[in-house]
Amino acid sequence: MKLLTKLADQYRQDPLRALALNAMAAQTPLNERSVQTLRATSPEKVIEFAKRNEIGPIIAKAILDHPACDDLAGRDLWQEIYDASHRRMTILMDTLDRVANKFAEADIPLVGLKNAGIARGIYPDPAACPMGDLDVLIPRKPFLEAHALLLEMGFVLETRSTVEPAELQAAFEGGGTEYRKEVDGETVWFELQWRPVAGRWIRAEQEPSGDDLIADAVTIEDSNVLLLEPTANLLQVSLHTAKHTYVRAPGLRLHTDVDRIVAYADPDWEKFVAWVKRIEVITAVYFSLALSKALLGTDIPDWVLRELQPPRWKRELIARWLQKADIFEPNEKKFNRAEMIGFHTLLYDDAAGFTASVFDTDKDHLTLQELPQNLRRGASRVADLLTRYDSN
Template sequence: MGVIDFKKEHVRDLISLCRLGQEQTGFAGNVDDTLIKLGLFHGVGAWCYYRYKNNHISGDIEERDLAEWKKHFITASLANQQKLKVYHQVQEILRKEGIPVIGLKGIVLASGIYEDEGVRPMGDVDILVPEGMGFKALELLLKAGARQNYVFRSVLHEKVHSHVRAINYNGVLVEIHQRLFSLGNPYHTKGVDFFKNTLRIEKQGVVINSLNHVWLGYHLLAHAASNIRTGGLRFGWLVDMAILFRQQPDIDSYINSVLQINPSRKKNLSNIVGMVKVLMSSDIVPDPVIPDIFEAMKLRNVQKIHKVVNFDEIWHTPQLSRKIHLAFRELFPDTRYMKQWGRNKECSILKLYLKRLFGGIF
């Protein structure tokens, strides 16, 4: 699906369709092709269809208008079954070698936060292992038949990043995280043993360790903030957080506990909380919020932004020697990396490096 040209009215309509609650949401918008595509692109098409089928949306909408969302709901249910199976297989391989696993993002949300897994599609399976065990976990899974998808700019880049290189295991993309955020990311939290901050979820006989709700909330908020910084907001992330927030006995106290984890980023995280709260209320959407969400959802020049963000994170990575090494490899990556991204270009390694230096990053 290419770039979608959407308007603020489409964002308002998505908010109206996605709002939480058992009471009916009156929908007065227009279910046009752009809205359908936007819902699919941002991961909420299945959620909107689920709400419609459960009579949580009223208005001039026919089921045939939502055919693409219905199809996505069905396919997401089937795909998530396979991903749950792969999660269990990966967890068992690592457990037998003494490496504990925490499920992150989609696998936890679909299995433990949403009532029906089909309403929360996931692109891959994200897991967290203890810091320092990422490469060992990668090696074990490669030995078990996984295939690596790409290589990093350098070994050091991979060591300081939030996750090691992605792999494909039994047809499912798996990301092995060694920390929640890279060492130079402003949302990185130092010295936290996440394995002491977990809760247990069971889905169809599969036990999933999840971050407790405070740390899960922080990860989701910070992940959204970090991605807005580097390319754009996925509307479905707001729905994820709204559902999680609504499950807390004292929402305000809960949000405050989440924000206290990283006081230096409280303002950025609070802005996203404001967006999330729009989905938790049946009140009229405040006018200032629509433009904020609209701007955050717009795709940016990702390549150019990533170049700036990469150097910013290098600057904030601990140790001068690391900074120098990372900066050098940012300009002159490992030859394996260059061959990987230049495989469709008929030119020598030297020309690839020159193109990288003078013709833009890729």
């Protein structure tokens, strides 16, 4: 944690980065230094920085909410950024509700994942929840029926992946499908998932059961959209942040997910820690929590971080790697393919877990008797990672 705190302090030496971290914190208004930075810097420079880091509406809201910024030069430009986000998010939330209503008629529950759920049922201002798509979780059994309903609503099966085709069966087997629809001038990407994480690096027995998460989901007033219960929600976004290696697009903005769920949803920390240990994702989750605390001041109990901290050598190595990659500038290339594999290797809690992942199996099947079968699966998996994995 000390190394990550030091990293965050280094970021704060840059006035614009300090402003960004201040504005992103869920329940912290702009401080005096941030206001001074805004007054001393041209609006165009700050806006360009905010857009480059995909946090324009978040900074805009912080500015518009602060009385000391009422006469700020360029305030009208920030108002335009906020209004544009408000319009887009209104369209996205309306689309989410329409799909949930359609699915409810067919008795298919729908859970809003990540920013979709945070914007719809947790954070008080959806306009300050910029997002590129709507991610939802449904049960696996009615997945093909849900696919047909989306096509009926005018969605088109597509993909933004540079390595995965827009092919229904392959996408379904991988955990989910992507769709696109134009709505009132906005492009809406919709991700339909039956796997809550769908990471290429997480083993099947580690990933929480989507059907179990849906069974425990909580309702949102006046909506058919469901939310993961707070503890499960925190676990899901923590694993999602790790899936993006904490720095890849949308990068910096990822860390608001943990911050906002902790601030507004009140997870059960004892249950959370026990769950993380049981499914052996200690290292991956630790860095999601520790980065949120270091960067945004998230109120994560110290005892939780102590319980989950990996060995010192691993903390130091990952922290240095993150410093090199830079949590800002999400659209810059952070890793080459070999570095991506190396970084994810460090996120496994032990060697057996890593070996099981390489062989595309679970720990119980790492036996001499099953070695030939494991080697065949492992060769296929390694070839897939080396030839098709997109590290951008």
